[in-house]
Amino acid sequence: MARRIGKQSILLNNPVFISNSFTCAGIKECNGPLGKCFDVHVPDDKWGEDSFEKCERKMFGCVMHGCAKCAGVKLDDIDAVLSGDLLNQTISASFSALDFGGSYIGLYGACSTMAESLALASCLIDAGAISNAICLTGSHFCTAERQYRMPLDMGTQKTPTSQMTVTGVGGAYVGGNDTGAAINAVTFGRVIDMGISDANNMGAAMAPAAADTINAHVLARNRKLEDYDAVITGDLGKLGVELLCKLLSQYGYNVKNNIIDCGCLIYSEDQDPHMGGSGCGCSAIVLNGFFLPKIKTGEYKMVLFVATGALLSTTSSMQGENIPSIAHAIEIIYTGGC
Amino acid sequence: MARRIGKQSILLNNPVFISNSFTCAGIKECNGPLGKCFDVHVPDDKWGEDSFEKCERKMFGCVMHGCAKCAGVKLDDIDAVLSGDLLNQTISASFSALDFGGSYIGLYGACSTMAESLALASCLIDAGAISNAICLTGSHFCTAERQYRMPLDMGTQKTPTSQMTVTGVGGAYVGGNDTGAAINAVTFGRVIDMGISDANNMGAAMAPAAADTINAHVLARNRKLEDYDAVITGDLGKLGVELLCKLLSQYGYNVKNNIIDCGCLIYSEDQDPHMGGSGCGCSAIVLNGFFLPKIKTGEYKMVLFVATGALLSTTSSMQGENIPSIAHAIEIIYTGGC
Numbered sequence: 001m002a003r004r005i006g007k008q009s010i011l012l013n014n015p016v017f018i019s020n021s022f023t024c025a026g027i028k029e030c031n032g033p034l035g036k037c038f039d040v041h042v043p044d045d046k047w048g049e050d051s052f053e054k055c056e057r058k059m060f061g062c063v064m065h066g067c068a069k070c071a072g073v074k075l076d077d078i079d080a081v082l083s084g085d086l087l088n089q090t091i092s093a094s095f096s097a098l099d100f101g102g103s104y105i106g107l108y109g110a111c112s113t114m115a116e117s118l119a120l121a122s123c124l125i126d127a128g129a130i131s132n133a134i135c136l137t138g139s140h141f142c143t144a145e146r147q148y149r150m151p152l153d154m155g156t157q158k159t160p161t162s163q164m165t166v167t168g169v170g171g172a173y174v175g176g177n178d179t180g181a182a183i184n185a186v187t188f189g190r191v192i193d194m195g196i197s198d199a200n201n202m203g204a205a206m207a208p209a210a211a212d213t214i215n216a217h218v219l220a221r222n223r224k225l226e227d228y229d230a231v232i233t234g235d236l237g238k239l240g241v242e243l244l245c246k247l248l249s250q251y252g253y254n255v256k257n258n259i260i261d262c263g264c265l266i267y268s269e270d271q272d273p274h275m276g277g278s279g280c281g282c283s284a285i286v287l288n289g290f291f292l293p294k295i296k297t298g299e300y301k302m303v304l305f306v307a308t309g310a311l312l313s314t315t316s317s318m319q320g321e322n323i324p325s326i327a328h329a330i331e332i333i334y335t336g337g338c
Numbered sequence: 339m340a341r342r343i344g345k346q347s348i349l350l351n352n353p354v355f356i357s358n359s360f361t362c363a364g365i366k367e368c369n370g371p372l373g374k375c376f377d378v379h380v381p382d383d384k385w386g387e388d389s390f391e392k393c394e395r396k397m398f399g400c401v402m403h404g405c406a407k408c409a410g411v412k413l414d415d416i417d418a419v420l421s422g423d424l425l426n427q428t429i430s431a432s433f434s435a436l437d438f439g440g441s442y443i444g445l446y447g448a449c450s451t452m453a454e455s456l457a458l459a460s461c462l463i464d465a466g467a468i469s470n471a472i473c474l475t476g477s478h479f480c481t482a483e484r485q486y487r488m489p490l491d492m493g494t495q496k497t498p499t500s501q502m503t504v505t506g507v508g509g510a511y512v513g514g515n516d517t518g519a520a521i522n523a524v525t526f527g528r529v530i531d532m533g534i535s536d537a538n539n540m541g542a543a544m545a546p547a548a549a550d551t552i553n554a555h556v557l558a559r560n561r562k563l564e565d566y567d568a569v570i571t572g573d574l575g576k577l578g579v580e581l582l583c584k585l586l587s588q589y590g591y592n593v594k595n596n597i598i599d600c601g602c603l604i605y606s607e608d609q610d611p612h613m614g615g616s617g618c619g620c621s622a623i624v625l626n627g628f629f630l631p632k633i634k635t636g637e638y639k640m641v642l643f644v645a646t647g648a649l650l651s652t653t654s655s656m657q658g659e660n661i662p663s664i665a666h667a668i669e670i671i672y673t674g675g676c
Contacts, residue, residue, distance in 0.1 A: 001465065004417070004468065004469060007417075007440065010468075054657070079342070079346075080526060084446060086427075087653065088426040088427070088651045089424075089426070089446065089649065089650065089651035090446045090649075091651045091653065093446075094529055094649040094664070095659070097528070098529050098662055100529070102345065102346060102528060103346045103525075103526030104527065104528055104529050104664060105445075106446040106649075106664070107446060108428045108431075108444040108445060108446040116443070123461075123462055123467045124462075124465075126465065127339065127461060127462075127464065127465030127466075127467070128339035128340045128341065128465075129342065129348045130342065130348075131342060187441075188418060188442070188443055189441065189442065190438070190441060190442055191432055191433075192436075193436055311427065311429070311432040311444075312427065312429075313426045315425065315426060315485075316391070316427075316429045319391060321429075321433070324435075326432070326442060
């Protein structure tokens with residue numbers, strides 16, 4: 001049996017291995033500082049498809065097949081796919097699951113989806129409900145811009161606090177062999193609203209959710225923040241991380257330089273990403289492409305991965321609502337590997 | 339440990355009690371044949387709010403609080419809310435979770451959400467990952483019409499195969515006391531596309547997913563279809579049920595009159611619902627308001643609840659895509675109760 005610890009956290013009975021991962025990224029992401037970490041470089045915004053949405057879906061399919069192939073298993077041997085994305089009715093995730101003949105568990109956690117899917121899959125695997133799963137999520141700059149903001153053709157200028165939606169899909173095959181990394185505890189976050197209503201300032205909206213979930217997890221685990229080699233946040237961007245550090249200090253934590261944000265890593269300054277990267281794909285490709293290999297070699301012995309999601313829609317924004325946010329956390333440990 | 343049976347099904351270690359349920363329904367639903375079964379009757383389309391979306395959200399809040407109150411527990415004593423809805427970025431589910439201080443697990447399964455949330459929650463409770471949860475979902479005719487089809491003000495005529503989105507939210511408190519009903523096995527469905535692309539013929543799009551999941555569940559349980567007092571489908575409507583029965587006959591099942599569709603029950607003919615009710619709220623209020631009380635008194639000893647979801651968006655339809663669908667199933671048994 002898993003053990004409920006604290007109000008929101010779960011200590012798994014046995015660590016669940018993150019056996020393999022696979023990533024697929026766009027041009028700008030591949031030209032950025034982490035470009036070499038991504039498995040498939042998408043050559044342009046459409047990748048031979050006739051719409052951006054179909055390109056995004058193709059990337060989901062590519063990663064789903066990639067995860068299985070790298071793990072040396074057939075898609076048929078996988079019990080479940082847990083997935084979601086940013087598009088209305090999560091069409092990228094669900095349409096790409098047509099290739100898969102097993103159980104599909106559709107999620108909506110906005111940019112927290114990578115952590116949400118891994119947290120749920122690890123609980124289900126630990127329980128014996130499924131034996132393995134592929135968890136994946138992603139985003140596409142062009143589909144997100146036209147859905148959430150303006151059609152690209154308008155060339156709308158971005159505000160200083162805005163972030164850039166990552167074109168990328170990342171996935172992990174969990175429940176297979178021990179290849180060096182495993183999930184041993186998870187925290188499902190709660191929905192937080194601290195009054196931010198500017199849809200171009202997601203970092204500020206999501207920072208309180210990240211702080212809340214990190215606090216809940218660290219307390220439940222009876223640990224200090226510095227016990228983690230890295231606390232990897234999803235896509236807070238420069239401003240969001242600054243706010244997160246302030247909030248954690250207010251909670252009484254000794255905030256050092258182990259807080260690393262995927263949104264701050266993915267682009268270089270000269271790529272003009274404003275506050276940094278965002279979108280489901282941001283933490284998905286940075287966790288799976290950049291951090292997991294480092295955990296598997298033991299460079300990081302224990303990390304807390306905290307993906308953050310802003311739960312807004314264009315309708316809620318137009319109706320004058322704030323932006324509630326959520327963050328889910330998974331604790332990943334180095335297992336020594338095979 | 340739960341036990342994986344068949345390709346997609348899970349037999350729980352211990353049955354998970356559906357301790358209480360609560361429903362909130364709109365005018366047309368309350369005037370229909372099941373009107374008396376619903377706990378709160380919403381007096382009009384806005385319920386004192388300034389938009390349909392805010393009304394839908396208020397209904398979610400009403401049901402979340404109602405579930406806790408009926409169970410005699412505080413919201414604070416509940417570990418998790420599992421929820422989702424039809425609106426872009428599932429704003430009704432996530433905004434209403436602001437009232438709740440525990441873990442929020444956001445789902446997207448379209449109209450399959452009631453079964454998806456109950457299936458996931460029962461697995462997590464059985465595993466000890468959480469001790470209890472509220473599962474809820476719903477829809478609102480006016481928000482769905484303007485998002486998926488046309489603004490109501492246009493008075494667009496409905497096609498003969500169309501269904502009517504239910505205004506209603508239903509929820510269940512799971513993991514509490516034995517009050518007569520429990521989940522003992524679940525099946526997570528797979529995404530199916532049989533070539534239907536008419537967004538006004540959801541029944542036809544979803545019937546193959548329902549047939550596939552029912553077949554998977556019944557095979558995994560090594561049962562016959564007639565072993566169930568009722569196989570309760572989500573919202574296939576008249577045409578969808580007809581297709582489902584044909585498909586099940588083709589699979590070799592002896593199809594009798596134990597297949598009951600929530601979409602066919604909720605309105606009377608003189609309410610002119612065309613093929614019947616639809617939307618997340620349809621199966622949510624019919625299961626929680628109408629069927630659960632019958633299970634708890636032993637009128638039904640064992641049912642299979644199969645909520646079906648059409649995974650389309652306006653974007654996918656406009657881009658000429660078919661409508662992939664999914665169905666999740668939960669097997670609910672009469673426990674004798676307290």
